[in-house]
Amino acid sequence: MTTFRKGLATALGITMTALAVAACGGGGDSSSDIPAAAGPNEHIELTLATFTEFGYEALIPEYERLHPNIKITHRKTGQGGPYAQDMMTKLAAGSGLADVQAVEEGHLSDILSKSSKFYDLTQIGPADASPDRWLSWKYDAGKDKNGKLIGYGTDIGPDAMCYRKDLFAAAGLPTDPEAVKSIFATWDSYFAAGAQYVQKTGGKAWFDSAAQNFNAMVNQLPVGYLDKDDKLTVESNQGIKDAWAKVTDAVGKGESAKLTAFSNEWNSGFRQSAFATKVCPAWMLGVVKEQAGPDNAGKWAVTDAFPGGGGNWGGSYLTVPTQSKHPREAAALTAWLTAPEQQLKAFQAKGTFPSQVKALESPELLSQTDAYFGGAKIGELFVAQAKKVAKPQYKGPNDGQIQENVTAPALQAVEQGKSPADGWQQLVDGAKKLAR
Structure with a gap:
């Protein structure tokens, strides 16, 4: 799943002067191509396009107070998928993007393939926005093949596992976050426990969606759907084949609730106890609380054990398109919004988990607990999970579309009765069409 946020951005149109700037400043990013910074008394307007909740509502007025000559127009919208499509359309048109444009991790590969249309932030950004500000894997994922940095990292979604303590207890399973770690040690142990759960509960589902688990498994692989030459790997990638076999085998054993993530039925499933476990990146805790509701407070738990x-x-990342008329000021705003101090404020406001090293070391973050999840030390837990992530998996063009528009429907077809072999062929055929 790539679109964990929800929004469609409508960015401010730009003048012919800005288009001329973009035309000469797109590829090389040499200092002579970059418009000069505005004077200290020159009043300018910057546009910022984001989707769903970045936690910037209080930060924008703060930045304007610190920079009286700058006015920021925030274009905030809903679903990430339509937002990404809108962004690609405006990239192709050469106009319409904001000075600072947010990009969700699941769509980053498409943006990196068009990196000439964005400024290199190492050339226009402030000196204190150095690589060591971020976790190395987060920083490196914002670079294109040639090492050009087009995005400053915002939040991250380190994975943990959520589960229903009451449903575990009813099935005779341990319930303490430490005691359940052996269940979540590997994908094999996870699915084996699921088969036992189904048997002991008379057929109740272990997890929500095959696609949700498969996505997490594929993201852990050294190579995903495409290699660094942008060649499709699906048919030759043993890791993907193994993940498919394990997930579809679990579906065959009745472990899946067969729900489509973020659908109305999936939302209702949290309230109706339709499944016992859930892949839980940091931002998913808010989804669980919202959908499961107050009646289920204390029934959900989270543990720092995650299969594999x-x-x-x-x-996400914040980028500065070459369409920007004020790229240096846009880069400065981007660097400020992604600084550790602001990331902690965004976390407090909306639960967006920081990607900056100093923020992750902050007592303010490490001491965070969540009463809904039984007082779990969520700050400490997700910091530990973030540090387990290895170097970023390369994601080529259309990687997100393969997952969202090909793999998920293929797995849903298996959940509805299609054979795993036929579902696999559906995945292969669909991926080939997108990878052309």
């Missing part, structure tokens, strides 16, 4: 070790699902 660490993983990341979600997070």
